[in-house]
Amino acid sequence: MQRIEADPDFEDEGAVFDADSLYGDSTTSITSSILRGVDEHGRTYAAYGKSGYGMPIDGDELDRIDMKHRMYSMLLDxxxxxxxxxxxxxxxLDLGTGSxxxxxxxxxxxxxxxxxxVDVAPIQPDWVPPNCHFEIDDVEEQFTYHQKFDFIHSRDFLFSIxxxxxxxxxxxxxxxxxxxxxxxxxxxxxxxxxxxxxPESGVPIFSTKVIEASQIVGxxxxxxxxxxxxxxxxxxxNVVEKRYKVPTGPWPLNKRLKLIGAFEMQSLLQGASAFSLMAFSKAFGWTKEETEVFLVxxxxxVKNLRYHTYYEFIVAYGQRPKDVGTTKEASPESPTAESVGSPGKTESEDSPPKV
Known part of the structure; x- marks a missing residue:
């Protein structure tokens, strides 16, 4: 996987990026106390589901989900x-459909x-296309769908499965x-x-801790x-895996990656508590105040653009054999894998130059 070139305009000592929230509040009015969820750590969480869901379902989180949707659309051309x-x-079928x-x-x-x-929380809008509908369901339970699907999709099942x-x-x-x-x-x-x-800067320290907590709680x-x-x-x-670089801030020189990085930075600023509060409470017994101190x-x-950190976004897909008589043992031993900056391109074809 090739490097992303950093924007030299942000190389000065102490250069930081400041951004206002990209989206306003949006909530759905729900009358039932069961459907409304439960309040913990100052956030609202789903009240339904076999294993629980470690992320909030409130208006702030819906805004972040919609912002990430725009970011992923840009990432996948x-x-x-x-x-x-x-x-x-x-x-x-869209599993864990969120907003x-x-x-x-x-x-x-x-x-x-x-x-x-389908989702454990009824947080979807009422006005939708006539060919789209939503149901409350926990995908970790036994599937009970009465029909088979041509395509099943899931995205960002974080603290879920x-x-x-x-x-x-x-x-x-x-x-x-x-x-x-x-x-x-x-x-x-x-x-x-x-x-x-x-290694002691904010993004590595946070990432290491949140991964540790996720493994402890399952x-x-x-x-x-x-x-x-x-x-x-x-x-x-026909299994294929592709990986994309997601800068954690708008430090790249490439304009498209700069905007993707701005989205991810805002997601981290807005979603740090969402990622951490429930997980750190369950894994480490931390209070909300202890978690907020850690997130400082x-x-x-994450706003220091001299730190050129990035995550990876992984997309993997596979096909059920067309021959209904094909056994599972007939599947290939290894997938096709690509590390790319844009869909369908190998690393050598991608345009952003190295650092």
Missing amino acids: EELFLAPIGSSPHRV GIWAIDFADQFPSADVLG KDWPRLVGQCYEQLVPGGYLELQCLLPVPNCDDDSAP WSLLEPNNFAKYLREAGFV ALRRD
Whole structure:
């Protein structure tokens, strides 16, 4: 994977970036106390689900989800997915749909598709395309869908899934022969190609701690590294994995990556508490105040554009064999893997120069 060139305008000592919130508040009025969720650590969390969900479901988090949707669209060259599903899918399932924005955009783009978005929280809007609908469901429970799907999608299942092989296996059984499953997720392992960010700076310290907490409570944030393996083991063929660099701030020289970095920086500033409060409480017994003190370094250093840190966004997809008689043992031993800066391009074809 090649390096991203840093913008020299931000190389001066102490250069920082300041940004106002990109989106306003948006909430959905829910009357039932069960559907409204539960309040903990000053945030609202889902009240439904077998294993719980470690991220809030309040208005601030919905704004962050929608902001990340825009960022991922830019990252994937304005595509919602990478799997070669064809131009007229019929039945599509969006797991962990969150605010529902991916499902709504997919339904708009593919009028032929009946799109179902499921989530443990009823936080989706009422006004949606006629071919899009939502249901409350916990995807870690046994699937009970009465129809099979042409395409199943999930994105950023953070602090959500404790048994990924079971989930992937259920998706395999719920797909029609020839159908695709695509898993997308940010891998919050900090990288820095030019050693500009010391290990004790905010992004590395935060990332290490939140990954440690996720492993203790059973929602390991490192699982995206295993997506391709889980797809193969479940029986999927034509497995492909692609990785994209996501700068944690607007430090790149490349304008597109600079804007992507600005989105990710804002996500970290706005979402640091969302990532940490529940996980740190469960893993370490920390209070809200202790967590907020810990987050000071992250909020300070993520705005320092002399620190050229980035995460990876992993996309892995696979196809259920078209031959209904094909056994799972017939799947290939290894996936096609690419490390790219934009979809469909190998590293040598990508344009941003090295640092």
